[in-house]
Amino acid sequence: MFIKELSEKALKLGFIAIGFSRPNIPLYFEKFKKWTNQFEMGDLAYLKRNLDIRKEPERLLKDLKVVISLAHPYPANKPTTNDGYSAARYSNPTEKDYHIKMKALGKQLGGLIQSHFPESRSRVCVDSAPILERSFAAASGIGFIGKNNMLIVPGYGSYCFLVEILTTAEFNIPSPRAIENRCYSCTKCIDSCPSGALKSPFRLDPSKCISYLTIEYKGDITKQTAKKMGNVFFGCDACQEVCPFNKNGLPVVCLPDTDDILSMDEVDFESSMGESAFKRAGLKKLQHNISLIKQIKE
Ligand code: SF4
Ligand code: SF4
Known part of the structure; x- marks a missing residue:
């Protein structure tokens, strides 16, 4: 079965979760829109400009049929200097910028899709397109959005890069089931x-x-x-x-x-x-x- 083969390949490439959803209006679109209107967005003002595309991901790929959401963990160790300073966990200077690395991994999965559906077109997105990635990831059931707005993958947490593959390939997907928020009373x-x-x-x-x-x-x-x-x-x-x-x-x-x-x-x-x-x-x-x-x- 195609989905099984794709999921196995994703795991081999180091992804820890893969989920599928249809390109409907994103689950958290209205909340996102409200957020962009509520605050001064500064250099993030571009988030406001592409709301129509964020609402309708088909605009990113004509005849889009499936949104594939993937999570790839990054080390939970804090990169530090000898003199006691540190940086965000995903920022190891010896590693290539994660956008490049994740895109390359996503493209390998895109290649598999292409081999099964030669007529299809796919697009790999790693922060590179106006898509509500966490919303699609949550809708596909690979995690939930915590009160800190991060996607939390149960069993792994939020130290993960997210990758989406948009594809026109037509295949059956399991009914997506969003996971309820599990923060409960934690603040x-x-x-x-x-x-x-x-x-x-x-x-x-x-x-x-x-x-x-x-x-x-x-x-x-x-x-x-x-x-x-x-x-x-x-x-x-x-x-x-x-x-x-x-x-x-x-x-x-x-x-x-x-x-x-x-x-x-x-x-x-x-x-x-x-x-x-x-x-x-x-x-x-x-x-x-x-x-x-x-x-x-x-
Ligand atoms: S929201 Fe999170 S990342 Fe931003 S300042 Fe607060 S703790 Fe830091
Ligand atoms: S509320 Fe607690 S569990 Fe939820 S994201 Fe924040 S720290 Fe994590």
Whole structure:
């Protein structure tokens, strides 16, 4: 059976969950729309612009029949420097940017689809298209969206990359069954958010989120933000670290020392960290983040 073969191949490629759903209006579309209207989106304003595409994923691929949602775990160890600073868990400088890696894995599955359905067309998305990935993943039953807005895969937690394969291939899929939220009375993620960005269950104010401010935000972070960052200069895992569904690994020293990063030029950066997730922030932003958190400590 095709789905069995596809799922087995996905597991062999390191994915831990695969789910299927039809390209209906995403389960959490209305909530997403409300969220984009509720908060100042800053450099995430593009999320507002493509609402029509997010509502109708067929616009991303004509004759779309199935949305395949996949989760691939990343290490639960915190990447650290020798001098005691750290970065988001998915940002190992020795690893290629996860977008590239995940896309390549997704394409291997796309190849299998193609071999069974030669007339079909498929599109692999890794944060690259305006699609409500967590919503489709939840609708397909591979996990639920926690109060911290992350997709939580039961048994694995939220330290996962999400990949979607949109395909025009026509095949039967199991009836998708969304998993109910399992946070119950827990509020650990809200209580531990250092900046108050996670105001209440599911309500994230991006303009205060350290993860956004230290990576995607085009401007410089302020001293006020730096005070809340502790020793983390890229991203923020606080609302995931405390989640009882996640198992945190030991810190791993794999980052250049902060003084080395501060003295890098673009050529050094490109050769040592430039292919990894740090590329998203870029050298100048990393240097500014580090300078400011060091200044606060002095
Ligand atoms: S990533 Fe950090 S700042 Fe953003 S919501 Fe989570 S804990 Fe708060
Ligand atoms: S920390 Fe608690 S409330 Fe937050 S996502 Fe995890 S289980 Fe849900």
